[in-house]
Amino acid sequence: MQAWFLRLRRRGVSVLLVEHEGRGGNPRGTSKREDILDTLINLKRPDDYDVEDGARFEVHLGKARGVYGEAAKPFEAKLEVHDGKARWSVRAIQDREFDKVQTLSGSALSVREIAEETGLSKSKVSRIQAQLKAEGKL
Known part of the structure; x- marks a missing residue:
């Protein structure tokens, strides 16, 4: 397969290879083709994904x-439909983490509890809280 990909590249043809993850979280088979x-x-499903979110x-x-x-x-990335028109919206994953920490910080949880709830490390929660405070958002 690799030789074929190389021939296509030399001809200026783009190759799109779609694979799915195996049990270990990596593509199945050999990594040589990559x-x-x-x-x-x-593409990964967000930790807080809900089936109601659709394509997110x-x-x-x-x-x-x-x-x-x-x-x-x-x-x-999330596919949103408004007034019968579909469009993709994108936002930084960091923004989502900041939103979670900001919301949970407002509910008087400790850094340890926020870390457990979000799956972030305690040091990352502390850094995000410090940045939110510096921006006047906490």
């Missing part, structure tokens, strides 16, 4: 040749 790919995009997922770049900085950061 060696020549320029970009690997991993996290986008993580597992490999991204030529993509760096803000463009390489993971984000959340």
Whole structure:
């Protein structure tokens, strides 16, 4: 398969390879076929996903040749329908974490309790709280 991908690349043809995760959370089979790919995009279900959310997922770049900085950061995408028109909305995953910490901080929970509730480390919760305080949001 790799030789075929290389022939297509030389002809200027883009290749889109779609795989699903195996039991270990990685693509099934050999990772060798991914060696020549320029970009690997991993779609993950958010921890707080609800079936009512519809098409909502996290986008993580597992490999991204030529993509760096803000463009390489993971984000959340959601398909929203308003007035019969569908459009994708995106937001930084960090924003979602900030929203969770801000909401839980307002309910008088300890840093440890917020960390347990969100799945974040206690130090990350503390850093987010400090940033929220500096921005006047806490």
